Amino acid sequence: MSDRYLSFVNSPWGRRLAQAVGLPQPLALQRHRSGQAGLVNPVILAGAGRLAESVQRLFSATDTVAATPATLRAPSTVKVQGAVFDATSVTDLPHLDELYAFFHSNAKRLGQHARVVVLGTAPEHCKDLPQAVAQRALEGLVRSLAKELRRAITVQLLYVAPGAEDALDSSLRFFLSRRSAYVSGQVIRLEPPVDSTTAIHWDTPLAGRRALVTGASRGIGLAIAQVLARDGAHVVCVDVPQAQQALQQAADSVNGSALPLDITAPDAAALLQAHVSQYGAFDVVVHNAGITRDKTIAKMTDAAWRSVLAVNLQAPLQLSQALLDHQGLNPGGRIVCVSSISGIAGNLGQSNYATSKAGVIGLVQGLAPRAAVRQVTVNAVAPGFIETQMTAKIPLLIREAGRRMNSLSQGGQPVDVAEAIAWLAHPASGGVNGQVVRVCGQSLLGA
Structure with missing residues (x-):
């Protein structure tokens, strides 16, 4: 079934009319196609929590890292198609300023259809009350960003339990790809896997199943x-x-x-x-x-x-x-x-x-x-x-x-x-x- 309004506001004449009268201008979503690279590229990484090494290793293997800023305040005119912020080091309320600083400086750096993932520790796994409060606060930030960034940009929060660090790959590959085009503002909890996985062919992971x-x-x-x-x-x-x-x-x-x-x-x-x-x-x-x-x-x-x-x-x-x-x-x-x-x-x-x-x-x-x-x-x-x-x-x-x-x-x-x-x-x-x-x-x- 065709969406005539979506087609109209993405045509040259319709785009000008929508801008003139203030109509919503949704972008037609970009979805995964066969033969397309899995992960969006390039991606900017930030945060220095316990997951930073695991995340860096994933992107090093797929050659998709644009930059790892030395500081959180790293404004740049170079566009990126994704961002991952490891917020597992946020242990109290003042540490939330780090997320403000990063997204304040880099929100405009995100290109159309970009993918954003924030990584945290679920409140039930936090050691003390200030950490639990700060980590729960991430949900409000992520859901707000998902509404603010527009331009078909999606934002997710992955709570990664201690011991589940090696369970990140499939979720990051999904949420940082065109496969997740219509999923946004979600909070996902990752726990230690219920099973052990053998070597996986990422292009055909269900082969033989x-x-x-x-x-x-x-x-x-x-x-x-x-x-x-x-x-x-x-x-x-x-x-x-x-x-x-x-x-x-x-x-x-x-x-x-x-x-x-x-x-x-x-x-x-x-x-x-x-x-x-x-x-x-x-x-x-x-x-x-x-x-x-x-x-x-x-x-x-x-x-x-x-x-x-x-x-x-x-x-x-x-x-x-x-x-x-x-x-x-x-x-x-x-x-x-x-x-x-x-x-x-x-x-x-x-x-x-x-x-x-x-x-x-x-x-x-x-x-x-x-x-x-x-x-x-x-x-x-x-x-x-x-x-x-x-x-x-x-x-x-x-x-x-x-x-x-x-x-x-x-x-x-x-x-x-x-x-x-x-x-x-x-x-x-x-x-x-x-x-x-x-x-x-x-x-x-x-x-």
């Missing part, structure tokens, strides 16, 4: 299958038997397999386990299938309530438990669920959908520590307004509001959700567990 994607015949599900296949996985595409033709086409397009299955059927778990017994356990499971049956609760039927909860919540819960209980996931496995901004903020006329998607967050938080014992991570993405067939049916004015009510002033694409899922599915993402990552352009709705 099996992935299951539900709701894979179209839309976001198809995009997920395509991105996981691009990263080397053999993708088993799942959808209802009624969609078998479209499902087979989707599976063929990614050189994967089609598995027609009603995930709400009483025997769904048994059928899936039979597939595992025949073809082998999965390394990645993505619970993407979802439906809407929108009405205010006063007008909603029992069937509309129950069907949405059955597909969106009950099926992921039952299938995840069955796979974990019966060795349906290999050690180092990844479960990724698709939640929604509606599950965080609620939405008019979507009490059933919001209930199911909030329940998905509860599933992630409750299952993650149990799965970690088996060296499996459980995470979720929470999309905002994504340009799909479903959102194309929304009335024009409501659709436009959904597109503009975020820091990037536009809707996301299915591939944005898929790229975030691919990061969470990555073999080197074992330190990301129990997290809910919003793919919403920093929506103004919700937390």
Whole structure:
């Protein structure tokens, strides 16, 4: 679905008109393309915390460092495409001045579509109260920068627990790349990995791995299958038997397999386990299938309530438990669920959908520590307004509001959700567990 306003304000005549009357001027996002370098380049590094050496080592290997300023106040006219500030050395409130000094001097140095990452220590891991307070304050700074910097610049905060220093690579490679174009203002916690990783081929990290994607015949599900296949996985595409033709086409397009299955059927778990017994356990499971049956609760039927909860919540819960209980996931496995901004903020006329998607967050938080014992991570993405067939049916004015009510002033694409899922599915993402990552352009709705 095309965004005519976005196209208009990025045309020469539309740009002049928007400037003249003060209309918003969002930039069309730059997304990752095959053959493109992974990390943005060049990147400026700052801060001297415990992660500085690990970060420097990553960039030294990929030749992307523009400069490491000797002082935080290092204004320059040379543009950079990224910035990483290691704030783990911020142990009290006066140390917050270091971040002010750096961003005050270097904000204008960031080019369009730049990527900014601040690294910190989660308050629960801090040794004393002043450090915990200062580290928690980073969240307000990061979320404000994500709204201020504009020009399609994204900003994230990664809290890295002691002992998780070696778990940084996959997250930095994601957030400092074009793959994270529609993710901004997020706070991610990295813990020591639940599994051990072997040598990783960063171009095809899922080579030799099996992935299951539900709701894979179209839309976001198809995009997920395509991105996981691009990263080397053999993708088993799942959808209802009624969609078998479209499902087979989707599976063929990614050189994967089609598995027609009603995930709400009483025997769904048994059928899936039979597939595992025949073809082998999965390394990645993505619970993407979802439906809407929108009405205010006063007008909603029992069937509309129950069907949405059955597909969106009950099926992921039952299938995840069955796979974990019966060795349906290999050690180092990844479960990724698709939640929604509606599950965080609620939405008019979507009490059933919001209930199911909030329940998905509860599933992630409750299952993650149990799965970690088996060296499996459980995470979720929470999309905002994504340009799909479903959102194309929304009335024009409501659709436009959904597109503009975020820091990037536009809707996301299915591939944005898929790229975030691919990061969470990555073999080197074992330190990301129990997290809910919003793919919403920093929506103004919700937390």
